[in-house]
Amino acid sequence: MASERESFDLSGPLHLTHVDWDNPNHRKSVAASLVQGVYVLEKDRQERREGPDALASPWWVFFNFQLLRKLLDDADSSIFGAIYEFKPPSTYCNDTLHRSPRYVIAFRGTITKADSVSRDIELDMHFVRNGLHQTSRYEIAIQAVRNMIATFGDSGIWLAGHSLGSAVSLLCGKTMAKSGNFIESFLFNPPYVSAPIERIKDKKVKHGLRIASSVITAGLSIAVKAKQKKSLSCDPFAAMSAWVPCLFVNPSDHICSEYVGYFEHRKKMEEIGAGSIERLATQNSLGCLLMGAFGKESEPLHLIPSASVSVNLTPSRDFKEAHGIHQWWKPHLHLQSKLYKY
Secondary structure, three states, X not given: OOOHHHOHHHHOOOOOOOOOOOOHHHHHHHHHHHHHHHXXXXXXXXXXXXXXXOOOOHHHHOOOEEEEEEEEOOOOOOEEEEEEEEOOOOOOOOOOHHHOOOEEEEEOOOOOOOOOHHHHHHHHHHHHOOXXXXXXXXXXXXXXXXHHHHHXXXXXXXXXXXXXXXXHHHHHHHHHHHOOOOOEEEEEOOOOOOOOHHHOOOHHHHHHHHHHHHXXXXXXXXXXXXXXXXXXXXXXXXXXXXXXXXXXXXXXXXXXXXXXXXXHHHHHHHHOOOHHHHHHHOOOOHHXXXXXXXXXXXXXXXXXXXXXXXXXXXXOOOXXXXXXXXXXXXXXXXXXXXXXXX
């Protein structure tokens, strides 16, 4: 039995009959809908829904996209991603068409159904252990991104993902940014591996913990780099700083809410004159530094230099709603957006 949430006619952004590609909310809603299209593609496969029974295509057809290619996991043959091409009809009249994407590469998150849950959970654990870049799913994803950029260039290509798919998108975006390709990216509920400091209500306690963490992390970073004979002047964030992905987080979602504190704390450390400490701390995680101290080099995959962060301050009924993709195309969201540049 199909869920109401899988049907575009029942839960999609039907209000968005005309897309203003200059409008950040419209761009967000389209990107989120295309990610939902990947979820429903996999649900269609699992439920063996074909032809008129399939529910996925309205999620992209409504916005004049065509499905160019499905991305399949080599371990369980599940559909984890899709490449869409924007193909408006010749009669399509829109003054903001120059801001539309030509192609969108989208990745879904974890699906808790028998056909795919074991592989998805395995990948979730790889992310927590900072090993997502060593998985075959990531290799399939980054190869697809590289092929698209080699063929069409990075202009007019979007990356989009939700939850685990957001982590895949972020990792692909970071990898391409290091080689000078800055892809417009929409990351919905991106996971952040950290103690849940953002959930602490007392602002003084929260700020104190973050300062202590920064000092310890910066100190460990200096020690580890000295042991590895690496220069402290080497700044891997500098090369990526021009890449500004759009992050969409919900403060009631503990999986992604730490991004709020991560960027805000960096700004506060600059304000109190401790920017040099935070520039070291912001690039490193304690877990990765400890691994480095034992000779196992590891880069914190979830840390990024710059971002446009949009926080959904609309109250959520529960964690499922706070972490869900559906919130991001609802009209009249109470969003607070800030740009953070490294």
